[in-house]
Amino acid sequence: MSMFVKQTWYMAGWSADLSQDAPLGRSIAGELLVLFRDSEGRASAIQDRCPHRGVQLSLGKVLPAGLECGYHGMVFAGDGRCVKIPGQDSIPYRANVRRYPVEERDSMIWVWLGAAEDADPALIVDYPWHNQSDQWPHREGYFHFGCGFEMLVDNIMDLSHLGWVHARTIGGNPDQHAEAVMNVERTDRGVRFTRWLLNSTPPPSYSKVVSFAGNIDRWIELELVAPGVIMQYNGGVDVSQDAYNGGSRDGGFNWRILHVLVPETADTCHYFTSVSNGFRQDEPEVTDKLLADVHDTILEDKVICENQQRNLQEQPEPPLMDINSDQARVLFRWHLARLLKAENQETVAA
Ligand code: FES
Ligand SMILES: [Fe+2]
Incomplete structure (x- = not known):
C-alpha cells in the first residue's frame, strides 16, 4: 500500500532549474530521481541509484552520452540504459536503471511515477500563461x-x-475574510473554489502597487487539480465597477499564482510557485514585487504548517474538527482519499 498517489504527473522542477551540464536530484513521493538533459536539451529522469555500488547518480556528471556515475564511471542514457562500463565490453541487462516518463512544458518539468505505459501527457495541467510573457510576465519560486x-x-x-x-x-x-462570499464546487479532478470579498479594504500588498479610490471588490478563484496543483486568479477593483455582478475586472489589481505542491516524504514537501503580473506588465519591478510578496506570505504559512506537522505528531489526539470555512479543504481530502484508494485497490488486484 502506497501512502502516495503514484499514477500522476508530479512537477520535478522548473525548466530553468535543469541546466545542460549538471544533473538534478529530486526526491518525490518517496522515490529518488535524478534529472538531466541530453545533448539535444531533452530532459529525462532515472532512478537516482547506480546499479553498481548504489551511490546516487546525481553526484555524477552529464556527458554527451548520458549521465556518468561519480564513483566508477558507468554511463546511463536518458532512457535508463547503461551505455558504458569502464573496463568491460559487455553490458548486462542488470546494468540498466529505471527510467521515468518526463514531459516539459509551460516552463515546468513533470515526471510520472506510475507504470510507464499509463503515462498520458494529456493529464498534465495546462498553464499557458507561463508562455505569454507580454500579457502575463511571470517569476518562479x-x-x-x-x-x-x-x-x-x-x-x-x-x-x-x-x-x-x-x-x-x-x-x-479578518472579519471580512470570515464573511467572504464563497462558492465551492467539485470537478472531475478536484475542486473549484471562488471567494469574493465585497466592499473591503484593499490589503497592503494591493495598495502598495495600485492607488484605489476607496474600498474594493476582491476575488480569489482557485482551481485544485489533485493531488497538488492549484491555479489561483486574484484581483481587486474599485467597488464602483461592480465586478461581482459581471462588471469589468479591468484596471485595479490583477494577477495569477500557481502553486504546485509535491510530496517528498510523508512529512516534507516541495512547493513550487509562480506569480504572473496581469496589470502592470511593462514594469518588471512590479512583477518582482509580486514574487517578493508571495515569498513573504509563504514564509508566514511555513511557520504555521510546520508547527502543525510537529504538533500533530506529538499530540495526535483527539481527532480534529471542521468548521464552515473548511468546505473546499474537505472536498480536497475526500478526492485525495478516493485517488489513493482506487490506486491501492488496483495494485492489490494486479
Ligand atoms: S557505483 Fe556507480 S559505477 Fe560504481
Ligand atoms: Fe497562507
Missing part, C-alpha cells in the same frame, strides 16, 4: 516545507486564514 503536502493544500484551500496569518501582506480585515 521554490520552497521546501517540513510538513506533509496535504497540509499545504489544506492551507491554500482554506483562505479564511488570510486575515490572521497574512495581515501584513495579502491579508486585510
Whole structure:
C-alpha cells in the first residue's frame, strides 16, 4: 500500500532549474530521481541509484552520452540504459536503471511515477500563461516545507486564514475574510473554489502597487487539480465597477499564482510557485514585487504548517474538527482519499 498517489504527473522542477551540464536530484513521493538533459536539451529522469555500488547518480556528471556515475564511471542514457562500463565490453541487462516518463512544458518539468505505459501527457495541467510573457510576465519560486503536502493544500484551500496569518501582506480585515462570499464546487479532478470579498479594504500588498479610490471588490478563484496543483486568479477593483455582478475586472489589481505542491516524504514537501503580473506588465519591478510578496506570505504559512506537522505528531489526539470555512479543504481530502484508494485497490488486484 502506497501512502502516495503514484499514477500522476508530479512537477520535478522548473525548466530553468535543469541546466545542460549538471544533473538534478529530486526526491518525490518517496522515490529518488535524478534529472538531466541530453545533448539535444531533452530532459529525462532515472532512478537516482547506480546499479553498481548504489551511490546516487546525481553526484555524477552529464556527458554527451548520458549521465556518468561519480564513483566508477558507468554511463546511463536518458532512457535508463547503461551505455558504458569502464573496463568491460559487455553490458548486462542488470546494468540498466529505471527510467521515468518526463514531459516539459509551460516552463515546468513533470515526471510520472506510475507504470510507464499509463503515462498520458494529456493529464498534465495546462498553464499557458507561463508562455505569454507580454500579457502575463511571470517569476518562479521554490520552497521546501517540513510538513506533509496535504497540509499545504489544506492551507491554500482554506483562505479564511488570510486575515490572521497574512495581515501584513495579502491579508486585510479578518472579519471580512470570515464573511467572504464563497462558492465551492467539485470537478472531475478536484475542486473549484471562488471567494469574493465585497466592499473591503484593499490589503497592503494591493495598495502598495495600485492607488484605489476607496474600498474594493476582491476575488480569489482557485482551481485544485489533485493531488497538488492549484491555479489561483486574484484581483481587486474599485467597488464602483461592480465586478461581482459581471462588471469589468479591468484596471485595479490583477494577477495569477500557481502553486504546485509535491510530496517528498510523508512529512516534507516541495512547493513550487509562480506569480504572473496581469496589470502592470511593462514594469518588471512590479512583477518582482509580486514574487517578493508571495515569498513573504509563504514564509508566514511555513511557520504555521510546520508547527502543525510537529504538533500533530506529538499530540495526535483527539481527532480534529471542521468548521464552515473548511468546505473546499474537505472536498480536497475526500478526492485525495478516493485517488489513493482506487490506486491501492488496483495494485492489490494486479
Ligand atoms: S557505483 Fe556507480 S559505477 Fe560504481
Ligand atoms: Fe497562507
